[in-house]
Amino acid sequence: MSATPSATERPLKFSSPYLRADLVRDAVDYTIEGRTIVVNPGTTPVTVAEVPRKSIPPLSSTVLADTRIEKADALLLLRPAAEDVEMTGITREPGWHHLADLLGPGEFSRDTPLHRSAQDEINTVLFDPAYILGEREAALDQREFNVRANLWFAPAGTDCFIHNTHDFIEVHTQVHGLGRMQRFRDHDQASLYQDVLMSPGYTTPDPFCATGPQCSYHYPMHQYRADTDCVWLAIEYHPVPRALRTLPVPTLLENR
Ligand SMILES: [Fe+2]
Missing domain, CATH: 2.60.120.10 (Jelly Rolls)
Known part of the structure; x- marks a missing residue:
């Protein structure tokens, strides 16, 4: 580049x-x-x-x-590095951890081989979440979001855990291997109702969530499934409380 x-x-x-x-x-x-x-x-x-x-x-x-x-x-x-690179070793790079080590005791099963990289702060952006999430046709309520990114790794055949709570908007891009983002009616693999297949370079269209009350986000039950050894990118949009907004006025206007 x-x-x-x-x-x-x-x-x-x-x-x-x-x-x-x-x-x-x-x-x-x-x-x-x-x-x-x-x-x-x-x-x-x-x-x-x-x-x-x-x-x-x-x-x-x-x-x-x-x-x-x-x-x-x-x-x-x-x-x-290469399409045929043995990706498992990436979890031994600095900053990578099993998710069980990042969450509190009992929060995540050590039997599920899901690993996360260090997270990086990308920038701050302004958008109307209801507009971005397709809930209205015009942007009416611009809000500030901190954008953070990290990688995930899971080996072939891993169901990475069905969940439905995030206090941010998340978007996923496939980087290595073949995987899928799945939606479920409840916390049960048999209740799957949507399977979004992902190959390298593909980002799931439309974030999975809807806006909820007081800057919260309502997610369906969902999970990532790794069909092969997979690396994927998560980009998270964390709402900044209005009292903490940092952007100067000219930047706010430029981003409209
Ligand atoms: Fe999620």
């Missing part, structure tokens, strides 16, 4: 020899060198400089190779 003079670029905390992961800010006419998973974590489309002009929609991703991005406030660029 090559940075234009205006762009800033840094490795994400979970970048490793298994998987190079970079954050690019303020990209203008930015060259993507080689085959790369390009994630648009923002709420405006990111245009690819090809004909016909097409864009990466908000909160989504694609795989690009040797092309240019016209403009983007933020991009996440992910490049696995």
Whole structure:
């Protein structure tokens, strides 16, 4: 990848020899060198400089190779070392933990081999959650969100746990292997009603949740299932309490 003079670029905390992961800010006419998973974590489309002009929609991703991005406030660029790399070793990289070690005692089964990387702070964005989640046709109530990203790993055949509580909006991008995000009627594998299959570079369309009262989010029962050894990216949008809003007015206006 090559940075234009205006762009800033840094490795994400979970970048490793298994998987190079970079954050690019303020990209203008930015060259993507080689085959790369390009994630648009923002709420405006990111245009690819090809004909016909097409864009990466908000909160989504694609795989690009040797092309240019016209403009983007933020991009996440992910490049696995090789498609056939033995990914299990990524969980021995610094910052990775079994989820049972990250949560309190008894919160998560050590029998489920789900591992999480270090989490990185990406940026702060403004959007109307009801608009982004497809609940109304116009953005009426802009709110501030802290954007955080981390990787997950689970080996082939892992059902990563059915759950339905998050105090943020989450979006998932497949990075390595074949997996799926699944929705259920209740906390029971037999109650599955939707199976979203994911291959590298694919982001689940439309976050799974709906807005709830007082900036909460209502999720269906859902889980990630790894069909092969899988690495996937989670991007979390954490609402900032209004009393703590930090963006200066000009930035608020620019992001509308
Ligand atoms: Fe979840």
